[in-house]
Every structure is written in C-alpha cells, then in structure tokens.
Amino acid sequence: MNILVCISLVPDTTSKIVVGADGKTINPQGVKFILNPYDEFAIEEGLQLKQKHGGTVTTVTVGPPTAKEILQRALAMGSDNAVLVNDSNCADSFAVASSIADLAKETSPDVIIFGRQSIDYDSLVLPGMVAEILGWPSVTMVSALTIEGTTVTAERDIDGGKESVTTTLPCVISAQKGLNEPRYPKLPDIMKAKSKPVAERTPSAAAARTAVVGMTLPDSKRLNKILGDSEADINELVRLLHEEAKVV
Amino acid sequence: MLLYLEPSSNGLKRSSLELITAARAVAGGSTITGLVIGATEEQLAVAGEYGLQECIVITGTTPQQAGNSNVAKIIADTATELGTKTVLFAANSTGKDVAPRTAVRLQAAIIPDCVELHGTTGAIEAVRPVFAGKAFQRLSSTTPTTVFTLRPNVFTAKKSDAPVQTAVRSKTVTIGADVRTTVVTNTTLNQGSLDVAEADIVVSGGRGLKAPEHFNLVEDLANALGGAVGASRAVVDAGWRPHREQVGQTGKTVSPTMYVACGISGAVQHLAGMSSSKIIVAINKDKDAPIFKVADYGIVGDVFDVLPKLTAKISALTSHN
Ligand SMILES: Cc1cc2nc3c(=O)[nH]c(=O)nc-3n(C[C@H](O)[C@H](O)[C@H](O)COP(=O)(O)OP(=O)(O)OC[C@H]3O[C@@H](n4cnc5c(N)ncnc54)[C@H](O)[C@@H]3O)c2cc1C
Ligand SMILES: Nc1ncnc2c1ncn2[C@@H]1O[C@H](COP(=O)(O)O)[C@@H](O)[C@H]1O
Numbered sequence: 001m002n003i004l005v006c007i008s009l010v011p012d013t014t015s016k017i018v019v020g021a022d023g024k025t026i027n028p029q030g031v032k033f034i035l036n037p038y039d040e041f042a043i044e045e046g047l048q049l050k051q052k053h054g055g056t057v058t059t060v061t062v063g064p065p066t067a068k069e070i071l072q073r074a075l076a077m078g079s080d081n082a083v084l085v086n087d088s089n090c091a092d093s094f095a096v097a098s099s100i101a102d103l104a105k106e107t108s109p110d111v112i113i114f115g116r117q118s119i120d121y122d123s124l125v126l127p128g129m130v131a132e133i134l135g136w137p138s139v140t141m142v143s144a145l146t147i148e149g150t151t152v153t154a155e156r157d158i159d160g161g162k163e164s165v166t167t168t169l170p171c172v173i174s175a176q177k178g179l180n181e182p183r184y185p186k187l188p189d190i191m192k193a194k195s196k197p198v199a200e201r202t203p204s205a206a207a208a209r210t211a212v213v214g215m216t217l218p219d220s221k222r223l224n225k226i227l228g229d230s231e232a233d234i235n236e237l238v239r240l241l242h243e244e245a246k247v248v
Numbered sequence: 249m250l251l252y253l254e255p256s257s258n259g260l261k262r263s264s265l266e267l268i269t270a271a272r273a274v275a276g277g278s279t280i281t282g283l284v285i286g287a288t289e290e291q292l293a294v295a296g297e298y299g300l301q302e303c304i305v306i307t308g309t310t311p312q313q314a315g316n317s318n319v320a321k322i323i324a325d326t327a328t329e330l331g332t333k334t335v336l337f338a339a340n341s342t343g344k345d346v347a348p349r350t351a352v353r354l355q356a357a358i359i360p361d362c363v364e365l366h367g368t369t370g371a372i373e374a375v376r377p378v379f380a381g382k383a384f385q386r387l388s389s390t391t392p393t394t395v396f397t398l399r400p401n402v403f404t405a406k407k408s409d410a411p412v413q414t415a416v417r418s419k420t421v422t423i424g425a426d427v428r429t430t431v432v433t434n435t436t437l438n439q440g441s442l443d444v445a446e447a448d449i450v451v452s453g454g455r456g457l458k459a460p461e462h463f464n465l466v467e468d469l470a471n472a473l474g475g476a477v478g479a480s481r482a483v484v485d486a487g488w489r490p491h492r493e494q495v496g497q498t499g500k501t502v503s504p505t506m507y508v509a510c511g512i513s514g515a516v517q518h519l520a521g522m523s524s525s526k527i528i529v530a531i532n533k534d535k536d537a538p539i540f541k542v543a544d545y546g547i548v549g550d551v552f553d554v555l556p557k558l559t560a561k562i563s564a565l566t567s568h569n
Binding site for chain 2: 140233
C-alpha cells in the first residue's frame with residue numbers, strides 16, 4: 001500500500017501574533033514554528049497502515065524550505081520518503097490543494113492521509129478539496145480506521161455523535177485525535193533523519209482563489225468584572241448576567 | 249444566493265436559521281434560495297419567518313445514502329442552474345465536509361469559518377478568526393462564485409421584519425452507481441443532551457473539580473442554564489470526561505452566547521476553542537488565573553462552594569420568568 005501523508009508547519013499556539021508591515025500576514029520574527037499537532041496522528045496512521053499492509057509512506061508538505069524540519073521529524077518517526085513542494089507563498093488552500101493533487105496524480109497513492117485541520121488557519125478544507133480534484137472519496141475527522149483489501153471502514157466524529165462510513169480505495173482520510181497514539185521519534189533516528197534526502201518539487205501553477213484584504217488583532221473588550229465569593233457577590237453575578245448581559 | 253439547510257426534529261437546525269438571517273444582510277435584492285435534502289412542509293414553515301424566499305427540497309435520497317461527494321454535486325448543480333454567486337453552509341460537521349467539495353465543483357473560492365460578512369452577493373468580503381482567535385483575517389474572492397461556511401452561534405438567528413411565504417419546489421435526484429461513501433450507522437451519543445459545539449450556553453469544568461464524581465456540580469449549572477457541558481483537556485486526558493466534550497485547540501471550537509469556565513486555568517490552547525464566546529464567566533480560586541484576563545465576569549472562589557449557590561440562584565430566577 002502506498003501512503004501519502006500531508007503535513008504542515010504552523011506557529012506554536014503559545015506564540016505571540018504580531019501583524020507584519022504589509023498588514024496582511026504575521027510577522028514571523030520570534031514565532032516558534034512546529035509540526036501541526038493533528039498531523040502527528042496522520043503520520044502515525046500512515047506508519048501503522050504500512051506495518052499492516054506493507055508498502056511505503058511518503059510525507060509531503062507545501063511550504064518554505066524551513067518546513068524541511070517537520071519532514072525530518074516524519075522521517076525520524078519512520079516515513080520512507082519526504083517531499084517538499086517549495087512554495088514560500090502558499091497563497092491559499094486551493095493553491096496548496098492543487099500542489100498536493102498534482103503529486104498524487106503522479107505517484108498514485110492508495111490512500112492520502114491529512115490531519116483534521118491546521119491550527120494556524122483552521123480551514124478544514126484541504127482533505128475535501130484534494131479528494132474532489134482527484135475524484136476520490138473522502139472520510140474526514142476519522143477516529144477509527146480499518147482497511148481490508150480495498151474496503152475502508154471508518155468511524156467519524158459528527159456533531160453530537162459518530163457515524164460509521166464505508167468506502168473503497170483509493171481514498172482521502174483526515175485524522176482526528178483518538179485515532180492513534182503518535183510515537184515519539186528516538187534520538188538516534190532523529191540524528192539519522194537529518195542526513196536523509198528530501199525531494200523538492202515546484203508548486204502547482206493553479207492560481208489562488210482568495211485574496212487577503214487585511215489582518216487585525218482582536219480588540220479584547222472584555223468587561224473584566226471580577227467579584228469575590230460572598231453571598232452578595234454571587235447575587236451580584238446573577239443580577240449582572242440577567243440585567244446587564246441578558247444571558248440568563 | 250443558495251443556502252444549504254438542514255432539518256431538525258421540529259423545523260430547521262438553528263445554524264440553518266442563522267444562515268438565512270446572515271443572507272438577508274448581504275442579499276442586496278437577489279433571491280435567497282434554500283436547498284434541503286428531505287424536509288416536510290411543516291419543517292419548512294419556520295423558514296419564511298426568517299425571510300427564505302424559495303426552497304428546493306431534494307427527494308429520492310438522504311445525505312447518508314448519497315455520501316458527501318453526491319451531496320456536493322447536488323448543491324453545485326443547483327447553484328449552477330440558478331446562476332448563484334454565493335453559496336452558504338454552516339461550519340458544522342456537515343458543512344466542513346461538503347463545502348470544500350462543492351467549491352471545487354463550482355471552480356469557486358472557499359472562505360471557511362466566517363464570523364462577519366460585508367458587502368453584497370458577488371462582492372462579499374468575509375472576516376474569519378485565525379491563529380486560534382489571536383488574529384482576524386479579512387478575505388475577498390477572486391472567482392465569480394464563492395462558497396462561505398459560517399461559524400455557528402455567531403450570526404444570531406432573528407426573524408425578519410418582512411416575513412415571506414417560502415416558495416417550495418421539490419426536485420427528485422437519482423443517485424446512480426457513483427456512490428463513493430456510505431454511512432452505515434449513525435449514533436447520537438449523549439442522547440438528550442446538547443453537543444458543546446452547537447449549544448447556546450456552555451458550562452465547562454477543569455482540573456479544579458478535583459475528581460470525575462464532582463462534575464455533577466458542572467452538570468447541575470448547565471441544566472439550570474439549559475446549556476451543554478464542556479471540559480478542559482486536562483480532565484479529558486485524565487479520563488474524567490469524554491473527548492467529544494473537550495474545548496480547545498485539540499478539541500471543539502465553541503462560540504456560545506455564554507461560556508462558563510469552572511476550575512479552568514485558561515491555558516492558550518483552551519482559549520483557542522472558546523475566545524469567540526459572547527460572554528465569558530470564570531470561577532477560579534486563584535485570582536491570578538489567566539482565565540480572568542479574558543472574562544467578562546468572574547468569581548474568585550472555590551467551585552465546591554460557589555457552584556451550588558450559583559445554580560440555586562439561577563434556578564430560582566429562571567423558574568420565576
Ligand atoms: C498541543 C497542545 C494542545 C492542547 N489542547 C488543549 C485543548 O484543546 N483544550 C484544553 O483545554 N487544553 C489543551 N491543552 C492543555 C492546556 O495547555 C492545559 O494544560 C489545560 O487546558 C489545563 O486544564 P485545566 O485548566 O483544567 O487544568 P489546570 O491548568 O491544572 O487548572 C486548574 C485550575 O483550577 C483552579 N482550581 C483548583 N481548585 C479549585 C477549586 N476548588 N475551585 C476553583 N478553582 C480551582 C486552579 O486555580 C487552576 O487555575 C493543550 C496543550 C498542548 C501542548
Ligand atoms: N501547506 C501544507 N502542505 C501539506 N499539507 C497541508 C498543508 N496545510 C495543511 N495541510 C494538511 O491539511 C490538513 C488540513 O488543513 P486545513 O485545511 O488548512 O485546516 C492539515 O492537517 C494537514 O494534514
């Protein structure tokens with residue numbers, strides 16, 4: 001089974017976000033970039049499918065050359081190949097989806113695994129877009145997966161419940177927390193991964209379909225009315241919720 | 249404009265009513281058309297009060313039978329027939345799954361998880377939270393047709409001042425051999441209680457509750473308020489609460505009218521999931537807990553002492569109203 005795993009480089013959530021001079025993107029200065037947490041589940045699932053079914057795991061990211069760092073992490077975890085689609089621009093999700101679809105058309109994987117969402121732009125759109133471009137089925141937000149022959153059975157999280165879905169290979173899967181326990185790469189493997197090759201490709205020619213007009217920071221206008229815990233304070237909270245906020 | 253609507257047991261889902269309300273503000277005279285798969289006249293009765301002018305009811309299949317790719321095809325085909333420039337979905341589990349496919353079929357831009365829409369159909373700019381709510385991005389589309397998903401609970405559903413009679417027409421589709429995915433079972437967990445992501449009020453508990461058996465304090469307040477129970481990752485990882493209740497970066501994103509955080513410190517990863525809530529209330533015994541920085545109202549106190557009193561007072565108030 002040939003498995004393609006898509007991963008992305010994102011700012012750590014604890015990073016302070018500062019808007020850049022263009023007023024449209026973030027200033028990367030001082031921001032720590034990490035492997036998107038959900039993509040660890042995607043890599044792990046790829047490795048487990050390989051253990052069961054044989055084949056190879058290829059990990060791809062569309063991003064700047066600095067994204068090689070997360071490809072090396074995937075190699076250290078056990079991925080066989082790594083591909084960097086060298087695109088420092090990543091103009092929008094459609095452009096990124098087109099680059100991934102181009103690679104898939106050339107390499108014909110049996111399954112493409114994504115993380116549920118990237119924690120920077122929280123779009124949750126890439127798995128569906130790539131599947132539709134390729135004309136493949138997709139099951140998103142998967143928390144349990146079995147593949148027998150070409151039959152795929154997956155459990156997915158939906159609002160207020162779960163559903164069990166069946167489909168066939170080739171297909172697109174997006175990994176939800178709970179699908180597996182991602183392994184930690186061992187130190188010798190981390191060292192070895194640094195010298196493993198990372199293939200480079202040019203991005204798809206597809207043009208972006210959205211344009212950023214601007215980026216702003218939220219003006220936190222929270223009321224910050226902090227009270228004590230006396231009977232009178234609790235009465236006051238109830239009064240404020242009822243009369244001022246009108247939520248009770 | 250074309251809106252993908254979803255039926256509920258007594259009408260349409262609240263997120264669907266939010267779509268109709270949001271559409272009114274940007275329709276600029278163009279027709280607001282709904283598309284719903286399998287709904288009765290009674291279920292659609294409410295739509296006119298919100299200003300839905302037209303509704304196409306798809307018969308002959310269900311979303312479960314058709315699968316996400318066929319649902320996207322039905323919506324995209326209808327949008328093409330109508331010459332629609334704007335397609336709206338709720339950013340719930342269905343919308344997140346189907347909207348990206350619909351956009352690709354329509355060769356359209358997709359702007360997901362919007363919290364504001366500006367302009368009129370054909371030239372809408374949308375605002376969406378990025379970097380876990382630490383910034384907002386304003387986007388425009390460069391394609392003639394654009395697909396938007398709207399974050400639930402942000403666009404408040406309001407009845408229209410000018411209610412209309414929705415013109416309902418049905419359209420039968422036959423799903424042929426092209427079924428890509430089939431839903432075999434569909435289980436509703438925590439039956440009877442609301443999902444955190446859909447609830448109007450969320451009461452969440454954290455490690456400050458000390459043990460799983462104390463979560464009844466959180467449940468009681470949630471019941472008194474008619475809300476859902478949420479949890480921090482610390483208590484989910486400890487196995488006290490199920491993952492579906494987790495709020496935050498690796499859990500659910502919620503934006504209820506009121507979010508009550510009980511015994512939760514307010515780590516950035518938790519804030520990532522709830523910072524767009526309209527009113528935030530925090531109860532924590534540590535006056536320096538970061539949660540108070542983002543709170544509208546706070547009680548510095550012990551949850552074991554404060555929660556029962558607060559629940560009793562709120563029950564007393566709501567039973568009088
Ligand atoms: C990659 C990553 C992803 C993460 N994703 C999430 C996520 O999705 N959601 C999430 O919630 N966290 C997430 N976290 C974890 C997060 O960093 C915090 O560890 C977690 O939110 C802490 O949970 P807590 O507030 O319940 O516990 P604590 O931080 O231990 O806080 C407990 C609070 O309770 C208060 N308290 C104690 N006793 C009482 C009492 N008797 N009465 C009143 N108050 C009391 C304390 O003062 C304290 O503030 C993530 C972390 C990482 C690294
Ligand atoms: N630039 C990228 N390159 C490769 N894969 C990506 C990229 N961005 C996002 N992904 C994948 O797509 C998933 C969903 O991302 P998103 O649609 O941006 O929320 C992520 O979890 C990754 O698996």
